[in-house]
Amino acid sequence: MKIAVVAANGKAGQAIVEEALKRGLDVTAIVRSKNKSKANKVIEKDLFDLTKEDLSDFDVVVDAFGAWSEDQLHLHSVSQKHLADLLSGTEKRLMIVGGAGSLYINPEHTVQLVDTPEFPEIFKPLANAQRQTLAEIRERKDVKWTFVSPAADFQADGQRSGHYILAGEEFTVNDNGQSTISYADYAIGFVDEIENGRHIQERISLIGK
Structure with a gap:
């Protein structure tokens, strides 16, 4: 199984790469910069410049893209649509x-959860952007997608x-x-799903024990 991790330089991307490598999987990092x-396998290319040919050798493509500033939150939708379009109609x-x-x-x-009074105001713009990407990918019947939500407290360290x-x-x-859940334990569940592929066109979530 060949896996491409897009935005592998991010914390989630790095954790998923590390977990997949521990299992001996064939992993390529797709990164915009160093x-x-x-x-060990790397494609240095901007996500938005990727083509179908760039992804042709992979069985699974991981979208680990993340934007945090409000002026870039719309890129969650733009990047997801771009990757979905590249994989449309394939078995990938x-x-x-x-x-x-x-x-x-x-x-x-x-x-x-984002609609509850207890949800922190500071995280609402990001949560709403990610909610939108989930709603959009649900409409894609032409792509074998799986959306993996973490627990509310997603701990990088x-x-x-x-x-x-x-x-x-x-x-x-x-x-x-x-x-x-820690990023490391999230990566375990994420790579388990990569390997078993049991939740095609579904959203799942992972929490720590």
Whole structure:
């Protein structure tokens, strides 16, 4: 299995590259500037300049793109659409690093976490941008996508416990009543999904035990 990790220089991208390499998978980092990940195979090219030919050798393409400033949040949608268009009509899978704000908090799936009073105002613009990307990718029946949301507390420097809980569309907490996961444990669940491909055209979520 050949995997391309787009935006591999980001923290999530680096964690996914590292986890995939630990399992002996064939990983290529796609980065805009000098490679910071542990991948030995590298394509140095801007995401928006990628072509179908660039991705032709891969079985799975990971979209780990992230933008944080408000003037660039729209690029979540633009970048996801670009990658989806490149993979349209193929057997290649698109694995998307998503956000937690779009998780539902009720069984009717009418209210999302970002809409609750407790959701921090500072994170709402990013959460809304990621909610939009989920809504947009749901409309793509021509792409084998999987959208992977982390827990609400997504810890870049958290420890690798080696364990996680696989959940679905709804906001979930662990036995301690917490919704938290380290990037390292998220990467374990993410690469598990890369390997088993059990949730095509679905959103899943991962939380730490």
